[in-house]
Amino acid sequence: MSLWDEWGVKHMVTVCQLDRLHVVQSMTLQKNGYEALQLGLGYRSIHRLTRPEIGSYIKAGVGPKHHKCEFRVSSDCLLPPGLELTVRHFVPGQWVFVSGWSKGRGYTGVMKRWGFSGGGSDFHGHKKSHRSAGSVGQRGPGKVWVGKKMAGHKGPDPRCVNAKVFRIESTRNLIFLKGALPGYKGSVVKISDARGKTALKNNHIRLPFPTFVPVPGVEYPVTIQEPPPQRDPFLYPEQPLYQPND
Structure with a gap:
């Protein structure tokens, strides 16, 4: 728009x-071997979840999520589970x-897939080969190298x-x-x-650290x-x- x-x-x-974005779990160095935050987004029917997933959401105090993702953070950016993140x-x-x-564009030619220029409009001596790939290799090796840019998905x-x-x-x-x-x-x-x-x-912007926490009684x-x-x-x-x- x-x-x-x-x-x-x-x-x-x-x-x-940001549809109902909450902290589901905090990964610590002592327990998990790395530091990260697991965030959950959206809503999903409880009938489509496994019991371990349902237990993790109940432990965090949030509803069932449709998507989960991890963000690697430092130790001073770990947030408590159940905290909602806003814009x-x-x-x-x-x-x-x-x-x-x-x-996904489906099966495409070399001009759309790789940006080949193709043959010119005044391609003398050739017919119906304006968008073709042309030569795929030399006579010496006698083969097509792996990774050759060709038509495909x-x-x-x-x-x-x-x-x-x-x-x-x-x-x-x-x-x-x-x-x-x-x-x-x-x-x-x-x-x-x-x-x-x-x-x-x-560098010239003052970013909230570790995240924005509203002050009670203040209108934003x-x-x-x-x-x-x-x-x-x-x-x-x-x-x-x-x-x-x-």
Whole structure:
């Protein structure tokens, strides 16, 4: 969908919902050998769960979840089971990693699957070979090497993209991310903190640690959006782009 900021600049965003996201279990170094948080999302009928899964949800004090996922964290970020995580865990303007599975495209040719340029429109001496793969190897080896890019099934494949938080809405637990995300509409994606060079872009943002905890008696705004630039992007620059003598 499309959103506009205060200057009238159009932003293409993808809407994600944090549907009943709770901490199911905390993995500790003494008990499990590593430190992580197991989060549960959504709702699933209790008749489709095993008894060990039902027992883990009862122990955590949460309802049956449709999806579970682990996030590796440090010891000072371990949260108690049963705690609900909301969109206020994220801050507008923050960069995050979004992991998911791309769409399945079925059987495709080399031009769509691998981006081959194909044959030209004036391909003299050939017919019906404009989108063909061409040669698949040399005469010397006398074989086709393993991993040769050829036509075949495209997707679904695991993908991880960088995305910027544009807006959050706490009433329906909606998070608006700039750009496109992998997967179909309604699919589940994993949103995690950015790492590496992307994490350096968040140095000027004060992020909640380990997560957002509301203070009793304090009212918070329902919708928070990324602050717009101070200068109107549609104004002409003060310095001319070219000189009259150019």
